[in-house]
Amino acid sequence: KIMPFNISMTPILDKDKETIGTAFIGRDMRQMISILRQLKEINTTLEEKVKERTNELEEANQILKDAQSKLVLSEKMSAMSLLAGGISHEISNPIMAIIGFADMLMSSEDDEGNRLKLQKIKNFAFNCMDIINKFCDFAMKPGTEFEDISINQVIEDTLLLAKNKLKYDVDVIKDLQSDLPRIKGESNELQNVFINIILNAKDAMPEGGRLYVRTYLQNSRVFVSIRDTGKGIPQNLIEKIFEPFFTTKESRGTGLGLSVGQEIIKAHGGNIAVESEEGKGTSVIVCFPIPEKAEDRKQATEDRLK
DSSP states (O other), X not given: OOOOEEEEEEEEEOTTOOEEEEEEEEEEOHHHHHHHXXXXXXXXXXXXXXXXXXXXXXXXXXXXXXXXXXXXXXXXXXXXXHHHHXXXXXXXXXXXXXXXXXXXXXXXXXXXXXXXXXXXXXXXXXXHHHHHHHHHHHHHOOOOOOEEEOHHHHHHHHHHHHHHHHTTTEEEEEEEOTTOOOEEEOHHHHHHHHHHHHHHHHHTOTTOEEEEEXXXXXXXXXXXXXXXXXXXXXXXXXXXXXXXXXXXXXXXXXXXXXXXXXXXXXXXXXXXXEEEETTTEEEEEXXXXXXXXXXXXXXXXXXXXX
């Protein structure tokens, strides 16, 4: 039968170093090959076990990292909840004083133009109160009652609030679809979201630029798109920008704006997304569902019954 052999050949020399023959040595390799095969199988098994164990360790490490992240976030939210009451008290008192003095001036002011300006001061002060309340809402999670609102009007009011911040450096280009359906929401909450987005865009254009604000209807949803021509956001930071307390503004930012904004948009049944490319600007797209009409709900119920 055929067997594996290892054969070596060595020349046989005489005293004059002349080759007079060849010595052949043959070694049966069956046992050696069997051992090598066993070693190969053991090595393959060890590699598989090491790989399996490595995957288990990576999964365990990821679970640990996720748990640590949730713990850190929980601690931050707990701290924010404790701060919310104090912040509300400290800021609400001077704002209420502003409203009170504006009322006093209005009662003694005869000039209609000045009275309108004082009324605007009151309205803006109330908006500040609403912003403080929304911060507390984010920490305490109370409920909010919504009403039918025009998203275009919310955008117009927001741009009016931001006018002084934008007028010297930023050109605002509006494209608001005129026949948009109304949505269910709370105007001041949404103003808070949009003014934060607009001021973020302004900060991204320190040397000036353009701000494109667009509203439109698509797939039975109302969209708001706010696009700047600023420096953009690095791709590795995009997924972090909605995390509480994450900011790229160093000492000037709290890291709460987009996080609070995302919670407000979610409470409205909507979504918020960010698209950005370094050096080319950033787009923030917010969408809202259109309230279902009573007749539509009735028809849907009838269809389900059928």
